[in-house]
Amino acid sequence: MSGTVIATHGLRKAYGAVRAVDGIDLDVRAGDIYGFLGANGSGKTTTVRMLLGLVLPTAGTVEVLGRPIPKAAREVLPRVGALIEGPAAYGHLSGTANLSLLDAAGPGGSRRTRKARIAEVLEQVGLGGVGKRAVRGYSLGMRQRLGLAGALLRRPDLLVLDEPTNGLDPQGIHEIRLLLLDLHRTGTTIFVSSHLLAEIEQLATRVGVLDRGRMVLQDDLATLTAPTGATVVTTTDPAQAARVLGDRVLTSDGERLVVRGSDPAEVNTALVGAGVPVTGLVLQRPTLEEVVLAAATGSGDRVAA
Template sequence: MDDAPVIHTHALTKRYHGGQLAVDRLDLTVPAGSVFGFLGPNGSGKTTTIRMLMGLIEPTSGAARVLGQPVPRAARTVLPQVGALIEGPALYGFLSGRDNLLRYDAADPTADPRTRRTRVAAALERVGLTAAAGKKAKAYSLGMKQRLGLAAALLQPRRLLVLDEPTNGLDPQGMREIRSLVRELASDGTTVFLSSHPLDEIEQVCTHVAVMAQGRLVTQGPVAELAAGARGRLVVITPDTAEAARVLKEQGAADVTSEEDRVAAEPPDRDLAEVNAALVTAGVRVRGFTVERASLEDAFVALTGEGFDVAG
């Protein structure tokens, strides 16, 4: 596999009828072999971007290349190499899970009918649905439907896998299994491009991330670098929380909060040893003094000003 980006856009723009600007001059680069998290608050343009990348809608202007080919122009060449689960799977409720996958595979002109049943069985096993393969899809839970949609995306080897909320409806065990599957796919050389509601899911499984807000790209890059760019929280453990909060504010700390024996704040722009000394001098009994590492959620909030909901 070469080092060319699996997804690359330049000034990609989508303006809907009526003038709504959904995506504004997006320059996005998804490295080959990465697990790439795509984040954005509600209405940020994330889903519109995915639809353009998959050739489902045309951009107003700009360009997008997937697997080195222009989309939507080369969609017929590109899409057989792409597995996708976008906005939930479309299933025939009256068919069993196995028969749904057989239908999906039969609709793929590149699929070898001689190996169809073997590949369907392997995909069902990979997502943990072998025991429910004969059950009608209308009786599947939301989590089981998500698994079946993922199985459909895995019927053939894919260079790129696009997943929209792949853990939606899954219990904690199911989420762990999907995380493990995504890592396994990436280790086999598949690039995985995914959106996910829980930011901790993104942080646990993704190597790279991009953040959208109001149709524009806010930032992109390795997850570790994005989290490192956000300031951590200064945490003081003490029984004297009120006095500790007062001293921290005097020392220039911002966003000071107290809970039981814990006081947290945005660190001031000064030597933290001096801050600790000021606490002790004021008679605060300091039992813990540390700066907690910033999480991806901290970085997301700092960049967008938005809360935790990224399902837009």
């Protein structure tokens, strides 16, 4: 699979006078782990539902796997695994039985391989030992894992996930992250909607940021967090370091100085040669949080307080 996997143009959804999604242009490419970021209420879930043909847009177009949605939904959706808003399940049935019903209800699921595929995905999401238990006895995190298992049943080309780590403890979040990275390595393109910046920063290759329905940022993560051309110096004698480096010092905060220059070795040589103790040297890179906050600030009065 190559090329663009999800593309929207001028996508908009209005509920009366309220524009939940306001003219966004998504660009998700084959092989991406695309982090779709935004605060709760920013329009992420509405966008995801339009991508899957569950909600019709007020204006604009959607293409998934090169085909128009919702027109080609019957053709496209068997190749897409999705988990949106929260997993639904029959509480009196086991996890295995729920997945069997899900697989039988949709197109593209082979009955011959169903049992093996269900066992495989339950193991993948950490429910291998509890698949026969009734779902009403599952915790919220276990239900979330079961929903993810359902999304993986048909070994999709594209995985669309809305807050997939909701309800999971830190260990569960870590395990789901590793699972998604494994799926990515095998060629699955992943679109994951989340408000957890730190988690997306460890996972995504590309990000888009939604703020009150508008796209305020979209780029490769490596580009957004590239070195700034400055070096961060940590020293127990910041006053002497500042005297040695002079106007190269951009900012100073306690024992931490940000210095103009992208060669830490050269900065280190200058300081050590002057007898300044250096305890840390690293190229300055903005965090994803800093990038997102800057983008949101630039969107003016559309930013939530």
